[in-house]
Amino acid sequence: MMLLNVDPSLIDWSRAQFALTAMYHWIFVPITLGILFIIAIMESIYVKTGDPEWKRITKFWMKLFGINFAIGVATGIILEFEFGTNWSNYSWFVGDIFGAPLAIEGIMAFFMESTFIAIMFFGWNKVGKKFHLASTWLTAIGANLSALWILVANGWMQFPAGMEFNPLTARNEMVNFWDVFLSPVAINKFVHTISSGYIVASLFVVGVSSWFLLRKRETLLAKRSIVIAAVFGLVASASILFTGHGSAVQVAQKQPMKLAAMEGLYKGGERAEFIGIGALTRDKKVNDGKDAFAFKFAFDGMLSYLIAFDKNHYVPGIEDLVNGVPERGILSAQERIDRGKLAINSLRNYKQALKNGDAELAAAELKVFEENYQHFGYGYLEKPEDIVPHVPLVFYSFHTMIFLGGLFILMFAAFLWFTMRNKIETLRWRKPLFWLGVLGIPLGFIASEAGWIVVEVGRQPWVVQDLMPVSAAVTRISSASVQITFWVFAVIFTALLIAEVSIMTRQIKIGPKKGE
């Protein structure tokens, strides 16, 4: 069939390019989201107390933020346009829904952020204290609003809602804005993601402050910063626990394959277990009868309980979703592929019949199409196993994220406790604690990137769940072109990252300005 005539290496390179850009972008965005609020809180204290030390603290973190911000912007613009350049068919298929949040983001959020950031950086000696403070808060709000709209769009891709497919234009059209905006997937995703940003930013502040304490420099700045960041990090951790659970419930309902991959659950059932620690069998394949785990420490019934508050809740496994479970109403992947092909063919015939002026045939084809549209994306797949994502990548990423998330809560609590009790500089094992604080910075990035791997690799092969796989979404271009741009981006982003880290560490070593 013509539609399947896509070079597999084109898909891989296009995905690699998007993943590269997204993962680089996500190194810088979480810090931006969180540190702006931390800075705004610090500046609020300065304005309230008039204590110049607080101004110095604010300006120090603001300087580090600026270094981080520029490169976040640089990678962000590429992401926006890659929807068009590399996923042009996707852009059309969902443009009527996806474009709106993006435009709103531009009008509402980006301008707010970029206008007030100019005052935040350049306005210290030009505008009043309160105007400046308001600008800092507005920059923080603007940055977070930017995240809102793009995550609403991403949420829609995980769980398409509020739309109808228009066969004439061959795209999904929005019929209810609020269903798109207030989709439970989108809301959970937004809060969960910005909370993760707040945690990464808090870890960054705690980590840099720990370094100062190790060097016995700027101890007042370090301790004050730790208190604010640790409180902020703890609040964000509470939010991330709550929305993390909410997200898992949503995944269980809307993307059961992703949930199964997250838990390495090949054979589902009632009393599904939650894996505490485990190692997957290396060459496990769907339906090969092998045990999925080489080793595991699991909690019986806990997965069922977590997603439905019922230990006996049925959770389908990877093989159940591939093979189908008729008594549970789960169609086999093959059945869905067949019905998807029917949908694609009837859409083509429908449009041909319209062209030929055959209204009767058109109506008949349209009926077939509508009956099968919910399987539309499956029509692009070749075999049932295509619906299975890369299980080890999703499984290990998910468990790494959870483990680190727990560790961060303990870290924030310990730092806060000992700083508030004024013992942080005299603790016997303060050095390991400070080193753990420094280590928290890369660990935060690992946890946060792992979260995105779970979301995005876990939903493969889908760009839009059940409706459009990556093979149908990709721009039809030579794979060589995408390979070239992949490497160009890889070199540029890496060079810029190296420069960024070098500048950042140097600025930290220089420290805040004296006597400002």
Next chain:
Amino acid sequence: MITSISFLALQQYWWLLVSVLGAILVFLMFVQGGQTFIFSMGKTELERSLLVNTLGRKWEFTFTTLVTFGGAFFASFPLFYSTSFGGAYWVWTLALLAFVVQAVAYEFRSKPSNVLGKKTFEVMLFLNGLLGTVLIGTAVGTFYNGANFSHDFLNHVDWHHPARGLEAVLNLHNVLLGLTVFLLSRVLGLLYFLNTIDHETIVQRSKKCLLYNAIPFVVAFLSFTIWLMLKPGFAVNPDTAQVYMQDYKYLINLIEMPVVLVMFLLGVVGVLFGIIRTLWPGKTYDKGIWFSGIGTFLTVLSLFLIAGYNNTAFYPSLVDINQSLTITNASSSMYTLKAMSVVSLLIPFVLAYIVVAWRSINKKKIDKSEIEDSTEHNY
């Protein structure tokens, strides 16, 4: 109120908004134009720092406008977004790369331990100024001259030229627009320097450079415009939606839309007045940017409007003329356009706070003492 508006009116409204964003973008490209003077006008460290810092306070506006222009185009005319960005892959990718390096260049340029060295970041700023303007200008030229795409029954795009968009440079008319945008951005950059920098040598150099850049700009602009007025255009029959070639289409559009014609003429006069008034001998005139800036806005806006309004195909297909994109066949659904129209009511507020922010930062011209003040956030 919005519920009673027709689909066509919404499509026209969004074409207007996209055009307004495009027009603001070209005006704000004074940042790019200014960057191309970084070596020729910045002879000393201090001079370069003054240039970089006065532009550095504004680069985000240009950047954000570009991003919003893209987002608004995606949202209101998604078929253009999917067709042009996916199809003309190389043009857009190269243009974007030019913007990637810009964002970091300002922040990293003068920071210690920046690995790549000050010079590298200055070269990045120069390249952004050169490629960003020329490529985007040339790409927009295809609005009047067409591009090599077709669609299948799912409206998925196929591009019929191996250069994936770069073939636009084979058309001299496209290139003329690219050159015009580049030279205009340089003229505006110089006018902006005169408006914001308090430094005798830079002021004198800017005035001198202005003459040398304004002349080729006027030549390029007039060549592009006269050619545009005399060439056939891609007209749409509103009843059958068939696209056909019509002689003098863009000239006819101007004449049939007198408001646009007036805007266009006012715009051209504004640009020229800003330049001539600044070049006039005597005391240095530093408000030229506002006349030329508003003039740029009006001129670009009218050029966008004659590309999409009055039954014109704004993105013609050279492969199959009837697959050309028009504001009716490329737009989002009525529901989406309505929902976004509600959001667009925020635009006046956005403009208002941008004006407040701009004025509060530019109250005083930038000078040596500010660059050397360590409490300032300088690039």
